[in-house]
Amino acid sequence: AQTVTQSQPEMSVQEAETVTLSCTYDTSENNYYLFWYKQPPSRQMILVIRQEAYKQQNATENRFSVNFQKAAKSFSLKISDSQLGDTAMYFCAFMTRNSGYALNFGKGTSLLVTP
Amino acid sequence: KAGVTQTPRYLIKTRGQQVTLSCSPISGHRSVSWYQQTPGQGLQFLFEYFSETQRNKGNFPGRFSGRQFSNSRSEMNVSTLELGDSALYLCASSLQGQGSNTEAFFGQGTRLTVV
Numbered sequence A: 001a002q003t004v005t006q007s008q009p010e011m012s013v014q015e016a017e018t019v020t021l022s023c024t025y026d027t028s029e030n031n032y033y034l035f036w037y038k039q040p041p042s043r044q045m046i047l048v049i050r051q052e053a054y055k056q057q058n059a060t061e062n063r064f065s066v067n068f069q070k071a072a073k074s075f076s077l078k079i080s081d082s083q084l085g086d087t088a089m090y091f092c093a094f095m096t097r098n099s100g101y102a103l104n105f106g107k108g109t110s111l112l113v114t115p
Numbered sequence B: 001k002a003g004v005t006q007t008p009r010y011l012i013k014t015r016g017q018q019v020t021l022s023c024s025p026i027s028g029h030r031s032v033s034w035y036q037q038t039p040g041q042g043l044q045f046l047f048e049y050f051s052e053t054q055r056n057k058g059n060f061p062g063r064f065s066g067r068q069f070s071n072s073r074s075e076m077n078v079s080t081l082e083l084g085d086s087a088l089y090l091c092a093s094s095l096q097g098q099g100s101n102t103e104a105f106f107g108q109g110t111r112l113t114v115v
Helices: none
Strands: A003-005 A010-014 A019-021 A024-026 A032-039 A046-052 A064-069 A074-079 A088-096 A109-114 B005-007 B010-013 B019-024 B031-038 B042-050 B053-057 B064-068 B074-078 B087-094 B110-114
Touching (some): A010 A019, A024 A074, A032 A074, A046 A074, B019 B087, B042 B064
Antiparallel strands (some): A003 A024, A064 A074, A088 A109, B005 B019, B019 B074, B042 B053, B064 B074, B087 B110
């Protein structure tokens, strides 16, 4: 079975600080895609960052970066210079060819950014 | 360009009734996927349509069905509603949904409440 585990149900960080959200996954496939999605109170899922498993270089998007450890099946998200607008649920997800490219989501981490 | 549009935003139905939800993808996107989000089960994949054909299906009972029209708009139908079908139903569109074109853009969802 392919699973995604987010071990931190809730996290809190102060504005301007850095926070890391954890994610581990399990798959027997070698080629897959990893994602972090953000879901603010508006409910719309927004793609934060993506990583192709065949790429060794960690993806970066402005203040968001990932630490992809393929052997450990770990895919953590680092948010630098946290802003109040980063308050949201964050979901780690992956998709594989054998799963028909359906997104397989973790349970999510609720991140609260405080002033 | 316009994003993914889901209608209606909110819906209240009675047990035993049926319901149809609609999703208009981003112009040019041919893949439409549906997900169910509940507090208990999290985000679960329902099915994916591409060029009017169901290409992938999740582990849901046959009461859940869908279709896609020639303009890529998709509808999802749930028959004989149960209380447990109360959820946020999210639609996502992507160019092709496979390979390198896997970035999924989500709508704001339809909140279905079954009473």
